[in-house]
Amino acid sequence: MTCANRPTILTGDRTTGPLHLGHYIGSLRARVQLQHEARQFLLLADTQALTDNVGRHRKVTENVIEVALDYLAVGIDPEKSTILIQSQVPELAELSQYLLNLVTVARLERNPTIKEEIRLRGFERDIPAGFLTYPVSQAADITAFRATHVPVGDDQLPMIEQTNELVRRFNAAVGQPVLVECEAVLSHVPRLPGIDGRAKMSKSLGNAITLGASADEIASAVNAMYTDPNHLRVNDPGQVEGNVVFAFLDAFEPDTQRVDELKAHYRRGGLGDSVVKRMLNERLQSLIEPIRARRHELAADRGAVVDILRRGTMRAREVAAQTLLDVKGALGLSYF
Numbered sequence: 001m002t003c004a005n006r007p008t009i010l011t012g013d014r015t016t017g018p019l020h021l022g023h024y025i026g027s028l029r030a031r032v033q034l035q036h037e038a039r040q041f042l043l044l045a046d047t048q049a050l051t052d053n054v055g056r057h058r059k060v061t062e063n064v065i066e067v068a069l070d071y072l073a074v075g076i077d078p079e080k081s082t083i084l085i086q087s088q089v090p091e092l093a094e095l096s097q098y099l100l101n102l103v104t105v106a107r108l109e110r111n112p113t114i115k116e117e118i119r120l121r122g123f124e125r126d127i128p129a130g131f132l133t134y135p136v137s138q139a140a141d142i143t144a145f146r147a148t149h150v151p152v153g154d155d156q157l158p159m160i161e162q163t164n165e166l167v168r169r170f171n172a173a174v175g176q177p178v179l180v181e182c183e184a185v186l187s188h189v190p191r192l193p194g195i196d197g198r199a200k201m202s203k204s205l206g207n208a209i210t211l212g213a214s215a216d217e218i219a220s221a222v223n224a225m226y227t228d229p230n231h232l233r234v235n236d237p238g239q240v241e242g243n244v245v246f247a248f249l250d251a252f253e254p255d256t257q258r259v260d261e262l263k264a265h266y267r268r269g270g271l272g273d274s275v276v277k278r279m280l281n282e283r284l285q286s287l288i289e290p291i292r293a294r295r296h297e298l299a300a301d302r303g304a305v306v307d308i309l310r311r312g313t314m315r316a317r318e319v320a321a322q323t324l325l326d327v328k329g330a331l332g333l334s335y336f
């Protein structure tokens with residue numbers, strides 16, 4: 001990638017809890033690299049988090065700082081990346097308002113991500129309008145910064161599709177290419193399972209290891225990890241597929257040859273869970289220890305973190321305001 005046409009990346013995280021190893025593998029690690037190659041905006045999606053956390057707004061705002069600490073602790077450099085708080089960029093709400101006219105309720109109801117989330121939350125017919133329309137606000141997040149690339153998990157692909165639909169509609173309606181389409185960047189790493197063996201690691205499912213986990217928390221999470229329930233004696237042949245310890249070793253152990261040998265030994269029999277768990281524990285301890293230390297250090301100076309967020313948000317507002325000028329100009333909303 002050359003500097004002349006550096007891509008603009010936008011990422012977003014709902015601030016409903018601190019980040020965990022699933023986020024680290026799925027996106028954070030890549031973002032630390034990408035900040036050297038692209039202009040990167042990291043959006044703390046507190047407004048979006050409120051769409052299904054009515055009455056739990058304190059949790060949402062407290063977690064803005066937690067997620068920011070996670071970003072900084074893993075190596076996001078605020079000089080290279082712009083970290084911004086969604087609710088503090090009113091231009092995003094303003095742009096959403098215009099985009100809302102370009103999508104039907106039926107289309108929103110067909111969005112597979114929304115459909116699945118409605119099911120999970122048991123909303124049935126009582127869907128908050130703000131929740132149903134959050135794909136539009138997400139499209140505003142992306143287009144306000146003229147993002148060209150949006151790294152997402154595959155569950156977010158319908159959001160990108162809907163964003164690009166809105167971009168095409170908007171540009172067609174005003175007869176000029178004001179907004180830019182974006183490309184989803186899918187991560188190539190497999191999704192990290194929860195420690196209980198469920199497909200997805202998630203704080204709310206209680207099967208996550210957070211980036212600020214203490215040494216004891218890491219050790220007991222590894223101990224509790226789901227392995228092969230039929231691997232009762234050390235000498236029994238064991239199953240590697242669906243075995244969380246091996247999924248984690250695949251994700252975190254750089255010595256892949258060593259992992260392959262361990263898998264073969266485990267399959268043959270003669271390799272106890274405790275041995276593999278000990279190895280994984282060491283690996284995770286050495287990964288998280290410096291992140292936790294940096295997190296503690298940063299958390300001790302909350303004012304400095306707030307300052308980083310203030311500066312990032314201000315920088316982001318300038319960019320979004322420029323897009324809004326163009327958008328409103330194209331709509332004829334420039335009276336004075």
Ligand code: TRP
Pocket residue numbers: 010011012013014043045048137138141142150152156
């Ligand atoms: N929907 C994303 C999530 O569930 C968060 C998000 C908000 C986002 N705005 C975004 C992601 C813009 C990518 C681009 O965490």
